[in-house]
Amino acid sequence: MPELAEVAFACRQWDIGLGKFIKKVHVHPKSRVFRDLSRKQLVRELTGAKLLSSSTHGKQMLFQLSGNRWLGLHLGMTGNLTSDTPSYTCQKHDALVIFQSCKVLVFRDPRQFGRLRLHIGTIPPEWWANLPVSMLDPEFTLSFLLKACERHAKRPMKALLLDQRYFQGMGNWMADEVLWRAEIHPALRAGQMSREQTLKIFNQIKFVARGAMKSVGEHGGDPPRGWLFHVRWKDGGYCPKAKIPLVREEIGGRTSCWCPTLQKLSYD
DNA sequence: ATACCTGTTTCCCG
């Protein structure tokens, strides 16, 4: 379930382990989440270290550990973080399990699209430092959005919104939510957007990102009532505003959901 | 059985 706010919530599930030493580490022998990272090295570097702090940026997470160690974590499509009691026994899809004296921190990812990274150094890794601006930052400006639309003029807006180079943390439901609120058809080409439409998108990106952080990021619940989120998942949903059946179709490589009345492709 | 899925990377095309 991981987009911007769900990632922030998942990350907080490990807060209970901050300031505590790591006694033992379990790594899944087969999971893809390690990519080209050596399991042996990961276990060696994490064991005995103290978990110092955590942070998220879009869908990326970074944990700082004592001894100049840094653990990068991405949840992919089905990843999740939980904490449990010391008597915890590892489950089938547990990729990384961190045992502390009072708590156990679990990273589970059945589909294994997630990713772990290890970095040793006094400062955060380069990949973290070089992440694009966050949608929540003041530096995320209208001109930044305009430039993205100009550069990718031929892409459907839905596809552009999912591009993490510009919209860190945006995922499928957030993009549909933004387009629905801005009343923009997901297939509208980025270069076809009027100045007014671009401004609407810009404002709704900030509204949805902040709103999600407040509701989902705070307590792990769903977004507020009335959001498209609640009706977009399967066929048969009704537009909360226009009260007519929503349309679901693949656009920009992902299933998209929109209101055919509010979100028109052309003026006819 | 079949289709679908809140994500990213890789490969291929023009």
Next chain:
DNA sequence: CCGGGAAACAGGTA
């Protein structure tokens, strides 16, 4: 070199 799109990755669920 680039931008854009499809396929691939893998397992659970309906």
